[in-house]
Amino acid sequence: MLVHTRQEREAAARTWLLISARDAATARSDWKNYGVALLRCGALFSAVRIPAILVHAAAGTADRPAVADFLATALDGGPVFYDGGGQQYYALTPGSAARTWNVPDTECLGSDHFLGIPATDITAPDPRCAAYWCVPMDGPGTLCMPAAVAHLARHGRHLVAQQQSEEATARA
Template identity: 45%
Template sequence: MSDARAPVEPSPGVLVHSARDRESASAHWLLSAAPALKEARREWAENGITVLRCGGIFTAIRISAGIMHAAAGTEDPVAVSDYLARVLRGPVFADQTSRRFYVLVPASTSKLPVWKGNTVPDVECLGGSSFLGVPRPGRDDPCETRCHWVVPMDGPGDLCSPHAVRQLIDYGRFKRAAVERADDE
């Protein structure tokens, strides 16, 4: 994982927000998607995860770990995190039990032609009728938690490009198919 908490030396006149400030701002922003705010805060405090509604301030693309690992060329959590941070430049979290990654994209993504009626195996665009368990910002240690941020939010509204996500999916599917073909030979 990249060290988002590394010290920063600002240039004169540049305002720098700490990782804790960015996590807090991201949490407040995400909580605006909570069906019940008090309950969501309590769930984050007690369990580190709460249910949020997709389609209002964000949409999520659910992608199988197989596609993500194929694209990254590894299953190593640190290497996968670094790769996704470089290519997506936005928030991604993972559920280790279901072996799925969730990429946060703008709410309008589900209306794009490429995502309407999506038929890509192991991929689903979760729009306005979907609810999703989302980890609390700052919950990013894969060794300690089942559901954690692989690439944390950098601040409120920090989302991935849906086009970059689609390219990553296509690349991962291509690499996975190439490995499967090689195994069959």
């Protein structure tokens, strides 16, 4: 039986992600020094940007550990990171997802996009950068299913719209 430790899977995921860097040595250095490196979307992966308000509505909370648990379940363990500076979540999906993505209030970053991706070992707020993995990559090529990400975003949109409607009715 072959057993891989979390540390081995993280190293494999890190190596896989580095394929998307213009220069792997620079990206490694940026991860070490700044906690984040610019990687090219579109070939190995795309990244769906979802506003935090939608994710928190779908999760029913903004509590960091609870949101991470929700995302891990809703996206079947697919990798997601949070950018606190932009108040956005990013779900990594197959590179082809950007070609057909059509979910309002979200964006799927594909070819010709570069994204600041946190180092694979940053799984909580870190002083080096505003981004961290809520659901770390489980290994190379492990990505979120686009349909699950779309469902989550649409559900969050529905809940936000419902809450806004109720608030407007209460004010009237």
